[in-house]
Amino acid sequence: MEIKRIRIGGLKVLEGGACVVSSSPRGEDCLSARLAAPLAQSKINLTFLTHVAGDREVLCTAGEAGEAALTLLKTHTAPQGSLQLQSGTAVLSLYPHDKRPEIIGNFIRSLARARVIIHGLASSPSAISVVLSARRKKAAVQQLFEDFQFSSFESPKDFFEAQPPPREYLEKVVATYQEKVIKVYWIVPQPDLDLWGLSISSSEILEGFANALMDLADLGLKVPFLVALPGLGSKEFIVACSTARPLSAGDQGLEVRRLLKQHLPEARPMRLTPVAGLFLHGPHFGDRYGIVHTMLEALEGAHVSLLALSCTISSISLLVRQQELAAAQLVLGNTFEAPVESPPAAASAK
Amino acid sequence: MSKKYVLIVDDDPDLVETVSMMLENKGYEVGKAYDGIEGEEAIKKRRPDVLILDVMMPRKNGYQLCKELKSNKWTQDIPIVLLTAVGEAVPTTTYSHAEGMATEAEDYIPKPVDAATLVEAVERLL
Numbered sequence: 001m002e003i004k005r006i007r008i009g010g011l012k013v014l015e016g017g018a019c020v021v022s023s024s025p026r027g028e029d030c031l032s033a034r035l036a037a038p039l040a041q042s043k044i045n046l047t048f049l050t051h052v053a054g055d056r057e058v059l060c061t062a063g064e065a066g067e068a069a070l071t072l073l074k075t076h077t078a079p080q081g082s083l084q085l086q087s088g089t090a091v092l093s094l095y096p097h098d099k100r101p102e103i104i105g106n107f108i109r110s111l112a113r114a115r116v117i118i119h120g121l122a123s124s125p126s127a128i129s130v131v132l133s134a135r136r137k138k139a140a141v142q143q144l145f146e147d148f149q150f151s152s153f154e155s156p157k158d159f160f161e162a163q164p165p166p167r168e169y170l171e172k173v174v175a176t177y178q179e180k181v182i183k184v185y186w187i188v189p190q191p192d193l194d195l196w197g198l199s200i201s202s203s204e205i206l207e208g209f210a211n212a213l214m215d216l217a218d219l220g221l222k223v224p225f226l227v228a229l230p231g232l233g234s235k236e237f238i239v240a241c242s243t244a245r246p247l248s249a250g251d252q253g254l255e256v257r258r259l260l261k262q263h264l265p266e267a268r269p270m271r272l273t274p275v276a277g278l279f280l281h282g283p284h285f286g287d288r289y290g291i292v293h294t295m296l297e298a299l300e301g302a303h304v305s306l307l308a309l310s311c312t313i314s315s316i317s318l319l320v321r322q323q324e325l326a327a328a329q330l331v332l333g334n335t336f337e338a339p340v341e342s343p344p345a346a347a348s349a350k
Numbered sequence: 351m352s353k354k355y356v357l358i359v360d361d362d363p364d365l366v367e368t369v370s371m372m373l374e375n376k377g378y379e380v381g382k383a384y385d386g387i388e389g390e391e392a393i394k395k396r397r398p399d400v401l402i403l404d405v406m407m408p409r410k411n412g413y414q415l416c417k418e419l420k421s422n423k424w425t426q427d428i429p430i431v432l433l434t435a436v437g438e439a440v441p442t443t444t445y446s447h448a449e450g451m452a453t454e455a456e457d458y459i460p461k462p463v464d465a466a467t468l469v470e471a472v473e474r475l476l
Contacts, residue, residue, distance in 0.1 A: 010363065010384040095363035096382070126367035152388045152409070162385075162409050183462045185368045281368040284462060315364040339465050 006106055007149040011141070011159060012093050014047055018066025019089040019119050019131050021230055022073060023056045024081040031309075032300050035059070036293035038072040045289045048091050048131055050122045050227040051309040052197070052240050058120035058229045060091060060131055086119060090134040093313060094144065095127035099222040099244070104128050105213030106147050112207035114143035118237075121228035122312040125188070125279050128226065129312040182291055184338040185282040189329055190224055191322055193242040194253060195272040195307060200237050200264060209239060212263040219255055220246045225277050225317050227310045240308045242277060242319055275307060276325035278332065280316040292316065294335060302331040354476050355396065357381040359389030359412070360404035360433065365463075369402060372465050373472065386410025393419070398428060400475050402468070403455070405434035420454045429475035430455040433463060 024034060031051060039046065039059075048060035061069050070085045077083055097103045107128050111118060116139065119131040132140060141156045153159040198209065206228070213223065225242040245252050253271055260269045283291050292311060295318075299306065304327050307319040320328050332338070356378045360366050363384060370380040381398065383389040387409045393401070401419070405412035412432055419425040432455040457471045 009382065010361075010388075012361070093363075095384070096367060124364050126363035151383075151391075152385055179462075183464070185365070185463065185465055186371065188371075281371075282362070282364050282462070313364045314362050 005147065005149045006103060007151070008094065008103065009096050009151055010094075011144060011150060011153070012095075013137055013141070013163065014091040014093075015134055015137070016063045017047060017060045017089045017091060017131075017134075018063045018069070019048075019058060019060045019086045020066065020069055020073060021056075021058050021084045021086070021119065022077065022081070023231075024078055030300065031057070031306070032293060032296035034076045035073060036296050038076055039069060040290035040293035042068065042072055043289050044069055044072075045287060046292060046311065047286050048120065048122060048129060049292060049309065049311040050120050050229050051306065052227060052229065052238055053305070053307050054238070056229055056231060056238065058131060060089060060120075063087060086133075088134045089119060089131055090137045091129050091131055091312070092137060092140055093127040093129040094148070095313075097123070097126065097128050099224045100217060101213040101221060101223045101243075102217040104223055104226060105210040105216075107144070107210075108206050108213065109210035110143045110147045111140055112210060113147075114139045116140045118206065118228065119230065121226060122310040123224070123226045123317060124310070124313040124315040125224075125281055125317065126315075127313045179337070181337045182283055182294060182335075184280050184336040187329070187332055187336070187338045188279040188281060189325060190244065190277040190279065191274065191325055193224065193244050193273075193275050193277055193319070194256070195240060195242050195275045195319055196256065196260065197270040197272070198239040198260065198264065198267045199231060200239065200267050202237055205264065206237065206239075208263040209260075212259045213241075215259050215263070216243065216256065219252055220249060221252065221256070224279075225308070225310060225319055227308055240319075242275065272307070272321075274322040275319050276322045276328075278318050278320065278325070278328055280318075280332070280336070280338075282314045283316060283336065284314055285311050285316050286314050295332065298331045298335040299328060302327050304328045304331065353377060353379040354399045355379045355381065356400045356402065356472060357383065357389065357392055357396075357398035358402040359383045359386065359392070359407070359415070360402075361385055361407045362404070365404075369463075369468065372469055376469060376473075378472070386412065386415040389415060390418075393425060393428070397425070400472050401428050401430045402472070403430055403432050405432060416455050429457075431457040431459060431468070431471050431475070433459050433461055433468075
């Protein structure tokens with residue numbers, strides 16, 4: 001399906017970052033103790049974090065905190081694990097995606113066309129973000145302007161001219177709120193999702209995945225969750241994405257599998273169903289250390305296993321097995337200060 | 351009867367999404383904009399019954415936009431709720447409560463926003 005210049009709300013870039021790609025031997029995972037606790041105790045803010053079960057993560061910090069994060073994580077990672085630091089990174093976010101696969105697909109396809117090396121992809125309830133080398137951000141933005149129309153900006157030049165001085169935003173909002181109980185605007189559950197896991201040979205063939213996503217739009221599917229990150233070594237890239245089907249539609253698993261195989265012939269898509277998403281809207285994830293740690297500690301204490309985690313912009317999105325949704329909701333409701341009322345299922349599934 | 355129209359202008363897309371969901375749940379129609387200039391354009395296209403306006407935004411901040419709207423006879427009656435992280439919560443910010451009060455906004459809510467407080471503020475102004 002060929003889509004030209006989708007009109008969309010906005011684009012933002014967070015520069016001056018560093019990125020750590022981490023992996024730990026399977027079965028040894030305790031993400032809270034291994035990763036979140038040491039960073040929180042050292043008051044290191046995360047601007048981006050993805051995790052997929054199988055013990056792999058990509059996290060981003062402000063540039064000057066990258067080395068400190070790496071050193072801390074080294075002391076908590078098993079000898080068989082690996083850690084790689086990439087400095088000079090940026091996080092580029094496009095919004096709102098409205099869970100529409102054609103928007104997310106077009107974003108990924110733009111990055112592929114701009115020949116950007118993707119260090120990580122993450123979704124939030126409104127945005128899709130990529131970690132890339134800051135040196136490639138202009139190429140990425142130029143290609144995004146080829147493929148999208150932005151309400152606020154006519155051209156890449158307009159966009160870059162409108163950016164605040166480097167780091168101004170981070171400095172203004174870093175580590176601000178210190179409530180005893182962390183406030184979350186809303187914890188939104190979304191059950192009855194399918195989780196698709198893919199291992200592909202490199203981020204360079206993400207364009208095939210992008211094209212599959214764009215075709216998923218024809219099935220009426222929504223994509224409320226997506227993460228992608230490098231696997232072990234440089235020859236593997238892991239993608240985890242959840243799909244939500246329209247209430248009126250039956251099981252479209254075979255059709256999704258066919259589309260994925262059509263665009264990624266060498267990939268072996270794995271489907272897990274049903275899974276549930278939990279979306280912690282706006283707990284100021286990106287500008288306050290310790291929120292992820294609080295959440296992981298709570299989930300681990302309740303014996304809820306994370307299937308995948310995506311943190312970007314200001315929100316946290318996670319996937320769990322459907323049978324663990326009630327336990328996860330209960331413990332997160334007790335851990336954070338959040339409205340008890342949930343939006344109607346129809347609203348959350350939009 | 352047509353739905354009341356609330357416009358939210360904030361450069362945090364997740365906050366825009368959240369507040370939209372909250373207000374749509376209460377039966378309002380919600381418009382979205384992601385910076386001051388886009389917000390200004392959205393107001394020209396359709397006058398909101400209430401405007402929710404973030405302060406720290408690129409291109410044109412919320413204080414600037416609020417002052418402009420309040421000094422224009424065509425827009426001065428639009429009720430405005432300012433959202434911001436200032437004062438005690440953000441020691442490093444250059445924005446102040448005093449500056450916010452001077453904009454003549456109808457309401458002023460600190461971040462992190464309490465959902466119920468925000469919805470109450472909107473309902474009070476309609």
